[in-house]
Amino acid sequence: MTGTPLYEGKAKILYATDDPAVLLVHFKDSATAFNAQKKGEIPNKGRVNCAIASKIFQYLAQQGIPTHFIRQVGSNQMLVKALQIIPLEVVVRNIAAGSLCQRLGIALGTKLPAPLVEFFYKNDSLGDPLVTHAHIQLLGIATPDQLEQLSQLALRINRHLQAFFACAKLILVDFKLEFGLDQGGNILLADEISPDSCRLWDEREGELRDRIMDKDRFRQDLGRIAEAYQEVANRIQAVDQKMIPVGDTNLGNFASYLPSY
Numbered sequence: 001m002t003g004t005p006l007y008e009g010k011a012k013i014l015y016a017t018d019d020p021a022v023l024l025v026h027f028k029d030s031a032t033a034f035n036a037q038k039k040g041e042i043p044n045k046g047r048v049n050c051a052i053a054s055k056i057f058q059y060l061a062q063q064g065i066p067t068h069f070i071r072q073v074g075s076n077q078m079l080v081k082a083l084q085i086i087p088l089e090v091v092v093r094n095i096a097a098g099s100l101c102q103r104l105g106i107a108l109g110t111k112l113p114a115p116l117v118e119f120f121y122k123n124d125s126l127g128d129p130l131v132t133h134a135h136i137q138l139l140g141i142a143t144p145d146q147l148e149q150l151s152q153l154a155l156r157i158n159r160h161l162q163a164f165f166a167c168a169k170l171i172l173v174d175f176k177l178e179f180g181l182d183q184g185g186n187i188l189l190a191d192e193i194s195p196d197s198c199r200l201w202d203e204r205e206g207e208l209r210d211r212i213m214d215k216d217r218f219r220q221d222l223g224r225i226a227e228a229y230q231e232v233a234n235r236i237q238a239v240d241q242k243m244i245p246v247g248d249t250n251l252g253n254f255a256s257y258l259p260s261y
Contacts, residue, residue: 010036011049011196020082021183025190027053027076033219035127046076048077048229049194054078055236056164056193065153067189068180082192083180086122087141089120089128090150092158093174097199099186103130109208115158117151122178149187150179158188163244165200168235170213185198185224195229203232 003016003024010032027046028034029224032039048071048182057069070079093116096106100116121139122256137143152175165172178191191197201211209222213232217225 008029008133011046012192017079023080023082024073025050025078025080027078031088031196031215031218031225033215035124037220042218042229043226045196045226045229048226048233050074050076050078050219052194052233052236053054053192056161057189058158059164059241059244060160060189063093065157065160065189080190082092082184083182083188085178085180085190086146086150086187087122088131088136088150088179089119089122090177090179091120092116092154092177093118094158094162095171095199096101097173100153114154117154119147119150146187151181153187153189161193161198164239167205167239167244168232170235171201171203171211173201175199189194195232200232223234 003018005013005015006023007207009013010029011028013028014028015026017024027047028038029041029043031042031045054069054072056069061069063069068080068083070081093100093112096104096110096112097108100106101108119131119133120128120135121135121141122128127248131139133144133147136147157177158172158175161175162172175193177189177193177197177203179187181188182188195214198214199216200213201208202213203211205211210222212220212222213228217223217228
Protein backbone atom coordinates (compact mmCIF):
# COMPACT_ATOMS: atom_id res chain seq x y z
CA MET A 1 0.00 0.00 0.00
CA THR A 2 1.21 3.49 -0.79
CA GLY A 3 1.32 6.21 1.84
CA THR A 4 1.30 9.98 1.60
CA PRO A 5 2.69 11.28 -1.71
CA LEU A 6 5.73 13.44 -1.04
CA TYR A 7 6.83 14.37 -4.54
CA GLU A 8 5.81 13.69 -8.11
CA GLY A 9 8.41 14.03 -10.82
CA LYS A 10 8.38 13.44 -14.55
CA ALA A 11 8.78 9.67 -14.30
CA LYS A 12 8.24 8.71 -10.65
CA ILE A 13 6.16 9.43 -7.54
CA LEU A 14 7.69 9.24 -4.04
CA TYR A 15 5.53 8.12 -1.13
CA ALA A 16 6.12 8.13 2.60
CA THR A 17 6.01 4.82 4.47
CA ASP A 18 5.58 3.90 8.14
CA ASP A 19 9.36 4.22 8.46
CA PRO A 20 10.60 7.82 7.97
CA ALA A 21 13.94 6.46 6.76
CA VAL A 22 12.27 4.53 3.92
CA LEU A 23 10.38 5.79 0.86
CA LEU A 24 8.32 3.99 -1.74
CA VAL A 25 9.03 4.85 -5.38
CA HIS A 26 6.29 4.36 -7.97
CA PHE A 27 7.50 4.28 -11.58
CA LYS A 28 5.12 5.94 -14.07
CA ASP A 29 4.53 5.24 -17.76
CA SER A 30 4.90 8.96 -18.50
CA ALA A 31 7.73 10.11 -20.77
CA THR A 32 9.13 13.61 -21.21
CA ALA A 33 11.91 15.14 -23.28
CA PHE A 34 13.49 18.55 -23.92
CA ASN A 35 12.84 19.77 -20.36
CA ALA A 36 9.23 18.47 -20.47
CA GLN A 37 8.40 20.35 -23.68
CA LYS A 38 7.56 16.96 -25.22
CA LYS A 39 5.31 14.62 -23.27
CA GLY A 40 3.81 11.20 -23.88
CA GLU A 41 3.12 7.75 -22.50
CA ILE A 42 5.15 4.59 -23.12
CA PRO A 43 3.09 1.46 -22.38
CA ASN A 44 4.51 -0.55 -19.45
CA LYS A 45 7.49 1.80 -19.08
CA GLY A 46 7.07 2.01 -15.32
CA ARG A 47 7.06 -1.75 -14.89
CA VAL A 48 9.99 -2.27 -17.23
CA ASN A 49 12.15 0.53 -15.80
CA CYS A 50 11.48 -0.62 -12.23
CA ALA A 51 12.65 -4.14 -13.12
CA ILE A 52 15.74 -2.85 -14.93
CA ALA A 53 16.71 -0.44 -12.15
CA SER A 54 16.19 -3.11 -9.47
CA LYS A 55 18.45 -5.57 -11.27
CA ILE A 56 21.16 -2.96 -11.83
CA PHE A 57 21.03 -1.61 -8.27
CA GLN A 58 21.45 -5.15 -6.94
CA TYR A 59 24.39 -5.75 -9.26
CA LEU A 60 26.10 -2.47 -8.30
CA ALA A 61 25.61 -3.18 -4.59
CA GLN A 62 27.40 -6.50 -5.09
CA GLN A 63 30.30 -4.51 -6.56
CA GLY A 64 30.53 -2.32 -3.47
CA ILE A 65 28.62 0.69 -4.81
CA PRO A 66 26.44 2.23 -2.05
CA THR A 67 22.87 2.80 -3.30
CA HIS A 68 19.50 3.85 -1.92
CA PHE A 69 17.83 0.64 -3.18
CA ILE A 70 16.28 -1.68 -0.60
CA ARG A 71 14.07 -4.03 -2.60
CA GLN A 72 11.40 -4.19 -5.29
CA VAL A 73 7.94 -4.59 -3.77
CA GLY A 74 5.68 -4.50 -6.82
CA SER A 75 5.82 -4.63 -10.59
CA ASN A 76 6.48 -0.88 -10.72
CA GLN A 77 7.41 -0.05 -7.12
CA MET A 78 10.54 -0.25 -4.98
CA LEU A 79 11.53 0.70 -1.46
CA VAL A 80 14.51 3.02 -1.09
CA LYS A 81 16.40 4.79 1.67
CA ALA A 82 15.34 8.38 2.27
CA LEU A 83 18.16 10.71 1.22
CA GLN A 84 18.91 14.40 0.96
CA ILE A 85 19.30 14.59 -2.81
CA ILE A 86 22.29 16.54 -4.12
CA PRO A 87 20.87 18.85 -6.84
CA LEU A 88 23.32 17.71 -9.49
CA GLU A 89 23.00 15.41 -12.48
CA VAL A 90 26.30 13.58 -12.92
CA VAL A 91 26.68 12.58 -16.56
CA VAL A 92 29.29 10.08 -17.73
CA ARG A 93 30.05 9.89 -21.45
CA ASN A 94 31.92 7.13 -23.28
CA ILE A 95 30.85 7.98 -26.84
CA ALA A 96 29.91 11.40 -28.22
CA ALA A 97 26.16 11.91 -28.51
CA GLY A 98 23.42 14.37 -27.60
CA SER A 99 24.36 17.74 -26.14
CA LEU A 100 28.10 16.99 -26.23
CA CYS A 101 27.97 16.92 -30.03
CA GLN A 102 25.87 20.08 -30.10
CA ARG A 103 28.15 22.01 -27.72
CA LEU A 104 31.56 20.95 -29.04
CA GLY A 105 30.90 19.88 -32.63
CA ILE A 106 32.22 16.36 -32.04
CA ALA A 107 30.86 13.85 -34.55
CA LEU A 108 28.10 11.62 -33.25
CA GLY A 109 29.49 8.17 -32.42
CA THR A 110 33.06 9.28 -31.73
CA LYS A 111 34.61 7.15 -29.01
CA LEU A 112 36.08 9.45 -26.35
CA PRO A 113 39.72 8.84 -25.35
CA ALA A 114 38.60 8.51 -21.72
CA PRO A 115 35.23 8.64 -19.96
CA LEU A 116 34.08 12.22 -19.49
CA VAL A 117 32.29 13.29 -16.29
CA GLU A 118 30.08 16.39 -16.42
CA PHE A 119 27.88 18.09 -13.82
CA PHE A 120 24.51 19.70 -14.51
CA TYR A 121 22.60 21.82 -12.00
CA LYS A 122 19.18 20.24 -11.34
CA ASN A 123 16.93 23.24 -11.90
CA ASP A 124 14.08 22.92 -14.39
CA SER A 125 13.46 26.67 -14.58
CA LEU A 126 17.08 27.17 -15.70
CA GLY A 127 17.06 24.19 -18.06
CA ASP A 128 19.49 22.08 -15.96
CA PRO A 129 22.62 23.99 -17.05
CA LEU A 130 26.13 22.55 -17.30
CA VAL A 131 28.16 23.77 -14.31
CA THR A 132 31.84 23.81 -13.37
CA HIS A 133 33.34 22.93 -9.99
CA ALA A 134 33.59 26.67 -9.27
CA HIS A 135 29.89 27.16 -10.06
CA ILE A 136 28.97 24.28 -7.76
CA GLN A 137 30.98 25.72 -4.88
CA LEU A 138 29.52 29.19 -5.55
CA LEU A 139 26.01 27.74 -5.25
CA GLY A 140 26.96 25.75 -2.16
CA ILE A 141 25.73 22.49 -3.70
CA ALA A 142 28.70 20.31 -2.76
CA THR A 143 32.13 20.59 -1.20
CA PRO A 144 35.34 19.92 -3.18
CA ASP A 145 35.69 16.60 -1.33
CA GLN A 146 32.14 15.60 -2.19
CA LEU A 147 32.71 16.50 -5.85
CA GLU A 148 35.78 14.28 -5.92
CA GLN A 149 33.76 11.45 -4.38
CA LEU A 150 30.98 11.95 -6.95
CA SER A 151 33.46 11.86 -9.82
CA GLN A 152 35.21 8.73 -8.58
CA LEU A 153 31.93 6.96 -7.83
CA ALA A 154 30.60 7.85 -11.29
CA LEU A 155 33.70 6.42 -12.97
CA ARG A 156 33.51 3.23 -10.90
CA ILE A 157 29.85 2.83 -11.78
CA ASN A 158 30.70 3.41 -15.44
CA ARG A 159 33.23 0.58 -15.48
CA HIS A 160 30.78 -1.83 -13.90
CA LEU A 161 27.89 -0.79 -16.15
CA GLN A 162 29.99 -1.05 -19.31
CA ALA A 163 30.81 -4.65 -18.42
CA PHE A 164 27.23 -5.39 -17.37
CA PHE A 165 25.63 -4.03 -20.54
CA ALA A 166 28.28 -5.60 -22.75
CA CYS A 167 27.09 -9.00 -21.50
CA ALA A 168 23.64 -8.01 -22.80
CA LYS A 169 25.11 -7.02 -26.19
CA LEU A 170 24.42 -3.35 -25.41
CA ILE A 171 26.84 -0.43 -25.71
CA LEU A 172 26.72 2.14 -22.91
CA VAL A 173 27.07 5.45 -24.75
CA ASP A 174 26.39 7.78 -21.83
CA PHE A 175 24.19 7.98 -18.75
CA LYS A 176 22.94 10.26 -15.97
CA LEU A 177 23.34 9.60 -12.26
CA GLU A 178 21.90 11.26 -9.19
CA PHE A 179 23.21 10.97 -5.65
CA GLY A 180 22.05 11.82 -2.15
CA LEU A 181 23.28 12.01 1.42
CA ASP A 182 22.09 9.68 4.17
CA GLN A 183 21.74 10.76 7.79
CA GLY A 184 25.44 10.09 8.35
CA GLY A 185 26.48 12.32 5.45
CA ASN A 186 27.47 9.36 3.26
CA ILE A 187 26.97 9.64 -0.51
CA LEU A 188 24.65 7.01 -2.01
CA LEU A 189 23.56 6.42 -5.59
CA ALA A 190 19.89 7.41 -5.97
CA ASP A 191 17.18 7.85 -8.64
CA GLU A 192 17.26 5.06 -11.28
CA ILE A 193 19.38 3.50 -14.02
CA SER A 194 17.23 2.58 -17.01
CA PRO A 195 16.70 3.40 -20.70
CA ASP A 196 15.26 6.71 -19.44
CA SER A 197 18.64 7.73 -18.01
CA CYS A 198 21.10 5.85 -20.28
CA ARG A 199 21.91 5.93 -23.97
CA LEU A 200 22.15 2.29 -25.01
CA TRP A 201 23.02 1.04 -28.49
CA ASP A 202 22.37 -2.47 -29.73
CA GLU A 203 25.70 -3.86 -30.86
CA ARG A 204 23.88 -6.37 -33.08
CA GLU A 205 22.45 -3.65 -35.36
CA GLY A 206 24.30 -1.77 -38.10
CA GLU A 207 22.18 1.35 -38.73
CA LEU A 208 22.27 3.85 -35.87
CA ARG A 209 18.51 4.41 -35.82
CA ASP A 210 18.07 0.66 -35.36
CA ARG A 211 20.75 0.56 -32.65
CA ILE A 212 18.99 3.02 -30.35
CA MET A 213 17.44 1.20 -27.36
CA ASP A 214 16.62 4.12 -25.05
CA LYS A 215 14.57 7.31 -24.67
CA ASP A 216 16.15 8.75 -27.83
CA ARG A 217 13.54 6.67 -29.67
CA PHE A 218 10.92 8.86 -27.98
CA ARG A 219 12.87 12.09 -28.41
CA GLN A 220 13.42 11.48 -32.12
CA ASP A 221 10.06 9.85 -32.96
CA LEU A 222 11.72 6.62 -34.09
CA GLY A 223 8.86 4.35 -33.03
CA ARG A 224 9.09 0.91 -31.34
CA ILE A 225 9.77 2.64 -28.02
CA ALA A 226 8.04 0.17 -25.71
CA GLU A 227 9.55 -2.73 -27.66
CA ALA A 228 13.08 -1.34 -27.23
CA TYR A 229 12.63 -0.88 -23.47
CA GLN A 230 11.25 -4.41 -23.12
CA GLU A 231 14.16 -5.83 -25.13
CA VAL A 232 16.63 -4.13 -22.80
CA ALA A 233 14.80 -5.64 -19.82
CA ASN A 234 14.77 -9.09 -21.37
CA ARG A 235 18.49 -8.99 -22.11
CA ILE A 236 19.64 -7.77 -18.72
CA GLN A 237 17.40 -10.23 -16.88
CA ALA A 238 19.17 -12.97 -18.83
CA VAL A 239 22.66 -11.73 -17.85
CA ASP A 240 24.57 -14.19 -15.68
CA GLN A 241 26.31 -11.88 -13.21
CA LYS A 242 28.99 -14.49 -12.55
CA MET A 243 30.10 -14.08 -16.17
CA ILE A 244 30.49 -10.29 -16.06
CA PRO A 245 34.16 -9.30 -16.50
CA VAL A 246 35.72 -6.69 -14.24
CA GLY A 247 37.48 -3.75 -15.87
CA ASP A 248 37.13 -1.66 -18.99
CA THR A 249 35.09 -2.87 -21.94
CA ASN A 250 36.27 -2.49 -25.52
CA LEU A 251 33.60 -0.33 -27.14
CA GLY A 252 35.11 -0.14 -30.59
CA ASN A 253 34.97 2.95 -32.80
CA PHE A 254 31.51 3.99 -33.90
CA ALA A 255 32.39 7.32 -35.54
CA SER A 256 31.11 6.02 -38.89
CA TYR A 257 27.59 5.45 -37.54
CA LEU A 258 26.13 8.84 -38.44
CA PRO A 259 22.38 9.41 -38.12
CA SER A 260 20.27 8.20 -41.03
CA TYR A 261 16.99 9.69 -39.78
